[in-house]
Amino acid sequence: MIFHASALSSYSAKVRVVLCVKGLDFEERAPAQGYRSPEYRAVVPMGTLPAIQIGDWVLSESEVINEYLEERYPAPAMLPQDPEQRARVRFLCRFHDLHLEPKVRALFGQVKPAHRNPETVLALRTDIEARLGQLAGWAQPQPFLLTPSISLADCGFLVTVPLAAAVLAACGQSLMLPTVLAHWLSVASAHPPVDRALAPWRAATQAWLSS
Ligand SMILES: N[C@@H](CCC(=O)N[C@@H](CS)C(=O)NCC(=O)O)C(=O)O
Structure with missing residues (x-):
């Protein structure tokens, strides 16, 4: 492949x-x-x-x-068996793609100080924190967002949540992460296949933001 x-x-x-x-x-x-x-x-x-x-x-x-x-490749399963649980996983995937990631992406143009509008950064930070507040209300970490083993719901957020924090920091702002999500992020990011998968992305993101 x-x-x-x-x-x-x-x-x-x-x-x-x-x-x-x-x-x-x-x-x-x-x-x-x-x-x-x-x-x-x-x-x-x-x-x-x-x-x-x-x-x-x-x-x-x-x-x-x-x-x-x-x-x-059904093993290991990344969708639960129960139809309602599967639907919840799919809902979080869609929520990530449609409602959180675009707000984080909108910050990219604000990274260079010369192109930055502090009001835009603040407005995006407020939107992102509101979306993360919604996510915190829906998440039931077990320890993954909705399930005992990693599901499709975790994948996008494992990238976008730390990215939001890193890009906001580069723009001079900090991200308030709900405790439930901070705990999920530290446990889920340390999962060995996740750590391996994200290593190239972490290095490239760090290089971009420090350049
Ligand atoms: N909805 C697409 C979004 C993919 C996307 O936007 N990828 C970026 C790179 S992270 C890209 O290819 N951008 C180029 C473009 O949209 O023309 C997906 O989930 O695969």
């Missing part, structure tokens, strides 16, 4: 967590000419990262990829 990804890409990191938790063999490839290049689009028509490729078969969209990996 070819994993089209880049070290700095949050959505790539979200899928890399599943690949590592499931112990799958994959060859990670960053688009040589960038993800906007015609060369990359010739292989991955969506032109986004991540994508997976098996022979001529190509799949984009991180959540669809994670669901495919879960169905194709």
Whole structure:
């Protein structure tokens, strides 16, 4: 399996967590000419990262990829058996992609002091903290967000929550993380496959923010 990804890409990191938790063999490839290049689009028509490729078969969209990996490689299970629990896991995945990650991404343009608008940073911080407050209300860490072993619900937040803290810090603001989420984050990030999956993303993010 070819994993089209880049070290700095949050959505790539979200899928890399599943690949590592499931112990799958994959060859990670960053688009040589960038993800906007015609060369990359010739292989991955969506032109986004991540994508997976098996022979001529190509799949984009991180959540669809994670669901495919879960169905194709069911062990260890990353969705609960119970339909209501599965739906809750899927709800948190969707909540991450639609309501938290875009607010964190909106901070990227504020990192350079010359381009920073303190009011914009503060407004985004307020939105992010409100979303994390909602997440804290729904989470039932056991110790993962909703389950005793890692589920698909954890993957995006394991990237986006520390990213929000790091980008806000680079913008001169701190993030108030609800205690329940701070505890979940320290336990879940230390899970060995998660730690392995996130190592390239952590290094690239640190290099970006300190550059
Ligand atoms: N909804 C997509 C979002 C992926 C995404 O935005 N990836 C970024 C890199 S983290 C990207 O490829 N951006 C390029 C673009 O959107 O043109 C997913 O879940 O895979």
